[in-house]
Amino acid sequence: ETGVTQSPTHLIKTRGQQVTLRCSSQSGHNTVSWYQQALGQGPQFIFQYYREEENGRGNFPPRFSGLQFPNYSSELNVNALELDDSALYLCASSLVTGGVNYGYTFGSGTRLTVV
């Protein structure tokens, strides 16, 4: 089985620009979560998608948005980038059936630097 893959691995953007990060779920998984991990900190939940709809959101502004596609892959979009958006962005996929989550598989992350 394939794991979770994220692209790109590294990215440098200018303040005010927009960015799209991509995530391919592990085969058989139907749920995708995105996390932001600032340097020296634990991951912070951004949002989660299940069956192409957002079904959970953390304390992030609307300029953080996402999509999940029919093949369960996902995108994270960030508009009007700020310097504080510089972080490692992690995608995690999982299988949720009958209301039970069977565990999370993380990708290696995208390191975003905003200058």
Next chain:
Amino acid sequence: AQSVAQPEDQVNVAEGNPLTVKCTYSVSGNPYLFWYVQYPNRGLQFLLKYITGDNLVKGSYGFEAEFNKSQTSFHLKKPSALVSDSALYYCAVRDLESNYQLIWGAGTKLIIKP
């Protein structure tokens, strides 16, 4: 609100000695608990999880964790540390109130000295 605490920023252990990385949690309802490891500039790798059953959970790379409901703890342990175990370790609990998002501890840096 549900939360996870890792009281130690850093743990230093000599190679070959047993190691413990501490984690306590606060949840409403039954906890689903996880340990992940992160190497420099890498994503999070799953070590083990507790959902139900035996309080002693065995995971990857020789790690195990003990669930203690009365003390609301889920400490990570290994009988004999390796230098290659040096990494960041994160404890997490699933937040049932927010559709399964994971609530994370701040992480503990484990340093194994030869």
